[in-house]
Amino acid sequence: MRLSLGRAFHAGLALGTVLLSGFQARASDQTLIQRGAYLARAADCVACHTKPGGVAFAGGYGIKSPLGVIYSSNITPSRAYGIGGWSEAAFAAALREGRSADGHRLYPAMPYDSYAGMSDDDIHALYAYMTTRIAPVDKAVEPMTALRFPYNWRSLMRLWNWLYLDHKRFAPGPDETPLQARGRYLVENVVHCGTCHTPRNFMMASKAGHKLEGATLGGWYAPDIAAGENGPLASWRDDEIMTYLDNGHVRDKAVAAGPMGEAVEHSLRYLTHDDLAAIASFLREHKRSARAGQPVGAVSATARLYAVDSASDRETRDLARQERDADPAPYADRRNYRDIAGGAALYVAACASCHQLDGAGTPDDFYPSLRLSRTVRAQRPDNLVMTIMAGVNRQGADRTAHMPAFRHDLTDRQILALVRFVTRHLAGTDTTLTEAEVARLRTLDTEDFPAQSLPPGSAALNEKSANQTRTP
Ligand code: HEC
Ligand code: HEC
Ligand code: HEC
Known part of the structure; x- marks a missing residue:
């Protein structure tokens, strides 16, 4: 309906009729849709709901968890198999509360604990984009998720939600600058860096009070990125953090391989400069909890800051x-x-x-x-060993990086x-x-590690949709 109206307006304009109000409605629709598309990348919906080589948003991407493999759903607007016919309220309930339209509970492999804080405006934009711009795929996801008893009993997730789900919508803190608040919103509720960087308990829930303090993902280690003396932030400038997220490498400092390379390739490289700046600004302010000890990702204290000729x-x-x-x-x-x-x-x-x-x-x-x-x-030597075994294979904003796998x-x-x-x-x-x-x-270490790492946060994505430009 909206589309054909749009076309009618277009024709009207071509005939020289000035339909100013109609034109504005169209332009703002366009902005809304673009915003939704931007969020679908930033929040990794597309990466996680697309299986390697599969159709975007058609689901089937496997996430290995201690409970068994959980497959993402078809979230194209198919009436029979996707979210076609879902109201915006039902869509919001899936995103924020982990409740599907028919009432069944979702496993927290869908990061609704992060999206719980997402703003109404952003959910609205995502809904507008997902329901009008994506072709329906009328096919059930294969294979189906089949977890071991008792985890196959989805109502258990009510208990999980009761224990771990924070229903609070995001609100800026009293001492935060607007930039830091935006950064915190992105990190915690949209880009969900904590999915990989926050340690989890045996129930797959983030450990309260240890946000961003480092976690293992299969053989990889997502280091402590809370601001602290030994964290990367102590010696990185804001523009270096931004470059790392955007390009996946910072000279003489670090390279994004493994799951972080995936996050850069499928999500972070599409972020706008302003959003990257907001993330850097927030990370600098985000302090480690007082209880935490020495960050295990810390750089060795014995490192000599050698002169250029020390290793020749x-x-x-x-x-x-x-x-x-x-x-x-x-x-x-x-x-x-x-x-x-x-x-x-x-x-x-x-x-x-x-x-x-x-x-x-x-x-x-x-x-x-x-x-x-x-x-x-x-x-911790984990990432060095994993990089040698798995190599580097990453598309960043600036270039492709490839190092062969030596496994x-x-x-x-x-x-x-x-x-x-x-x-x-x-x-x-x-x-x-x-x-x-x-x-x-x-x-x-597995060659198809995306399907293996818990939780992934990102997945292989077909190239066609990967070529979009960034628009907030
Ligand atoms: C880390 C991977 C991951 C990310 C990121 C992710 N999802 Fe999901 N999503 C899943 C999984 C897995 C399921 C199925 C869970 C289950 O079967 O209990 C799911 C289920 C859903 C459902 C329920 C579908 C149904 O039929 O019940 C919706 C809607 C949904 N996701 C939308 C989104 C949107 C929108 C985003 C981005 C804002 C998103 N997802 C991001 C993994 C993810
Ligand atoms: C064909 C060229 C090539 C070969 C051979 C190669 N590498 Fe690499 N290596 C790269 C590239 C390219 C990168 C990533 C650069 C980027 O991300 O921009 C990289 C990254 C790395 C990193 C990550 C650095 C960081 O700061 O995180 C390590 C460690 C590494 N290589 C070690 C090795 C070791 C050890 C060997 C030998 C077993 C090796 N490489 C062989 C090209 C190569
Ligand atoms: C899919 C999992 C995943 C997601 C999502 C993710 N990271 Fe990472 N991150 C990692 C892993 C694994 C590494 C280590 C990579 C390596 O050494 O090659 C890493 C490395 C880093 C580093 C370098 C740390 C160091 O000490 O060298 C920074 C900074 C970082 N991530 C920030 C972020 C931010 C900010 C976000 C969200 C915007 C984010 N990451 C999202 C997994 C992830």
Whole structure:
């Protein structure tokens, strides 16, 4: 109805009839729809409700949870299988209270505990966009979610909601600047960074009082991003936080790999400059809880802030030569580093072509420096091991980043040797990593990790819809 009216107005204008009020209605409709489309990306609706290679919003994306795999719903406006025919109130109840239109309870894999605080205006914009701009997909989601008893008993979620769901709508705090308030709203109620960065209890609920203080996602570790002495925010400028969220890399600081790379690719790179600034401003103010101890993602205190020449090409070559002289056999076949045991020799064979012999990366930062990288210097070696196993595959706002995955090429022992070389000789830190720990992380590494990580927050998305520009 709305569409055909719009077309009629358009025709009227073409005939030279000035229908000013009608024209304005159309323009504001357009703004509303654009806002809804923006929110669907920012809040990850599209990423989480699209299965890899599937139609956008048609559901079927699997989220592995301790209770079993939970598949996202078809939320296209299909009357039989989606949200076609849902009132805006029913849509709002699903988003904020985890209640489907037929009354059944949703599992908290749908982050309604975050969206509970979402504003009426934003829900309205999302509803307008989702019900008018998306083609209905008349197909049931496959496979169906089938959790173990007693979790298959959805009414249990009433109890969950009673225990954990905060029904409060977002409201700015008395001491907050408008920018910080906007940032908090985005972080907590829209972009829901806490889905990954806030630790959870055994019931999958965020741990109260530990917002953004760091959590594991499969083998990855989403570090503490609350403002604290050792957090990334202590040494990052606001524009660096913004660049990290937008592009997925900040020179000499960090790279977004794994789930964070997904968040950048599917959601964060579409955020406007103003929204990125708001997030940075809020994060700077968000203090860690007094109860929390040393953040485990902290950078090692033993890191020497080395002079540029402390790890040189020469040092790497000498170490690699010593290793080879001690055990020459594996080097007979130059393309095969399967049997090489030494960390320096492995680094020369597998990493130096991109990250350079001295670990300083390339001058244009296309291949990043490993010397000051937070991933390399972090006290927890998880993300360094996971990056070597899984590589980097990310589309940021500025460019595509690709590092090959070495999971099939390197053994646990080789990865350990590499990590020791990279941390000790390139970054001047130490590592407590053991071979058993590499083996444990390997069991958590999966090639299709989006379907495995809990909770994902984002998923593969078909390229066509990924090419939209940002509009608030
Ligand atoms: C982290 C993944 C995730 C994100 C992000 C997410 N959803 Fe969901 N959503 C789910 C899952 C999983 C279900 C099904 C839960 C169940 O079966 O209990 C679901 C269910 C729903 C339902 C209920 C459908 C029905 O038929 O009952 C609606 C509506 C919905 N989501 C809309 C949205 C919107 C709108 C957004 C963005 C604001 C969004 N979702 C973001 C995972 C997600
Ligand atoms: C899908 C899960 C996920 C979501 C959503 C997510 N993050 Fe992350 N984040 C991670 C992981 C995992 C890492 C570690 C990545 C790495 O080292 O390659 C990370 C790293 C970071 C870092 C770098 C920290 C450091 O010490 O190097 C910052 C800053 C950050 N995230 C901020 C945010 C903000 C702000 C949001 C919301 C706007 C957000 N993240 C949303 C999973 C996530
Ligand atoms: C083909 C080139 C290439 C090779 C070979 C390569 N890398 Fe990378 N590496 C990259 C790229 C590209 C990035 C991400 C850059 C970005 O995100 O902008 C990266 C990122 C990383 C990071 C993340 C840095 C951070 O700050 O979080 C680590 C750690 C890393 N590589 C280690 C290694 C190790 C160890 C090896 C050898 C086993 C290796 N890389 C081999 C290209 C490569």
